[in-house]
Amino acid sequence: MIIKTQARQLYPFLAAVCVLALGTSCAPVTNQQSVTVKGSDTMVQLGQRWAEVYMNEHLDAVLQVTGGGSGTGIAALINGSTDIAQASRIMKDEEKESALEHRGQAVSEIAVALDALAVYVNEDNPVEALTIAQIDGIFRGEVTNWSQVGGPDAAIILYGRENSSGTYVYFKEEVMGDADFPTHYQALPGTAAVINAVSNDPNGMGYGGIGYASGVKTVAISLEEGGEPIEPSESNVLTNAYPLSRNLYFYTIGEPDGLMGEFIDWTLSPEGQEIVSEVGYYPLR
């Protein structure tokens, strides 16, 4: 009798579970194809915008886009839990070997957009341009005060990404020659968090994709002392004049086919590349 009353209370819950179960089991019955896209936080906005527009045009396509960092996406590609890995860095050789070993096919690398890795400072910071060597010194923790690089007398507060980020690895390799960040370097989850921190901190400095740069100032970068400072603009990235220009990549196992191939071809089409500009990155051509 106790059981009976309890069971009665459970009915609405059970009904809900049944509806859910029916709902999920119905989904594959229709003619839908689905592709998962996972990886770079730098690219997550871009990927989601692409997926949104593509799904509006192709009603039978289902695209799921999530972030987590380039390393996360590549690990997921190797483990088989995603179809496309988005990465803001080139896949390492060990990762390619691991993918071949686990999945039996070589990975395909497709450059889908251009990005300028921007160095951000607060909008009130008078510093306009820095040399690569100065940025390197600052992020190694050797240069610690803004007055050393032509700014006010205040300690430099470093913000950046976690070590699961492709942007972290790219910055570490390209700017710092693989040296380590100092211990007081603050690692934040996501480029949006870095932007938030730098825009709120008059002495803050950070780095990340150009697509996120609003509410902060991007620094022009010169290759050497006395050299011409180069803005991270579209023309400077296209001509590769900006020193921290990079490609943003899709990685797949084997040659992409089916919905995945169609989607990737579409992202490279003029329509797909227009979305790249809309989101704030630079189109390939």
Next chain:
Amino acid sequence: MSFTSEPDPSSNDDPSSHEAHDESGSENRPGVSRFSGTKAKSNLRLRRRLDKLAENAIFGVSLAAISIIFLIFVYVAREAWPLIAGAVEETSVGAMFMSPFEWQPVSITSRYSVIPLLVGTLKVTLIAMLVGTPVALAAALYTAEFAPPRLKEWIKPTVELLAGIPSVVVGFFALIVLASWIQDVLGLQFRLNAFTAGVALSLAVIPIIYTVTEDALSAVPRTYKEASLALGASKVQTAVRVVLPAASPGIGAALTLGLGRAIGETMIVLMVSGNAAVLSLDPFSGARTMSATIAAELGEVIFGGEHYRVLFFLGVLLFIITTGLNWVGDRINTGLRKKLFGNA
């Protein structure tokens, strides 16, 4: 146990009619009496069987809960085992506690020292407890002893609602509002630091300490209070000198639960502490906690690699710390209870 959830006409009527027959003489209508008697008996048997079934089901569920916790620990320990056993080439448990005290997992020579992470965890936890405990205890004492009943009906659910706020929301609030505010008021160098994270974390800890403490205070027998008041003690004296000590085992449990939550909480510290693995006791510098490190790094590591093992070892360490704290808290409670009431 409530058996009255469903009125059953047969079970209610039969025994009474059976009794009535017994009084008037059972030989009078033996057939009916025997019939209703066996029916009541079979009904009782059914009830007992159902009872037994329910008991077994509950036992099974609790057993499942315990074994799930146990299996989680076994899984985490198994993943960390090669490191503990010394089968990982790049690093070892000993190296994780020795100089250099640096956490640089992605480097040409990776360094996995847990010391800065332990310091960061303790720093943030301690600040959260120092900020949260007085507030929670004072609020609980007020609600249990001084608040008018109608106000109490409002305060308690409202504070408990605070426990229901997802930690990511608390973290977001702290990141956007609290961090700027604290930096401006205290003139801090770092906007994101251990102190701000601790204050934000106390928002998650306060409702837990508050609600358990309030229950403990309300459970103190009325007679204690009445005796104290009758002896001429004021309301404040009674609350602080009589009710608070009498409820101390419950308060101890509240603090232990709060501490466990503070150590394990991930999202708030991940968002607000700055995640800088500094080895410094300065509360206004950044801090990287063990839980935030696991959350930030586990998604990227190569399955079965040394970094992966190290992160699982951090998990084991967290598990040991929280279990140890619970055990110590439990010992203190039992001791206090013995001292206060003469039995455990």
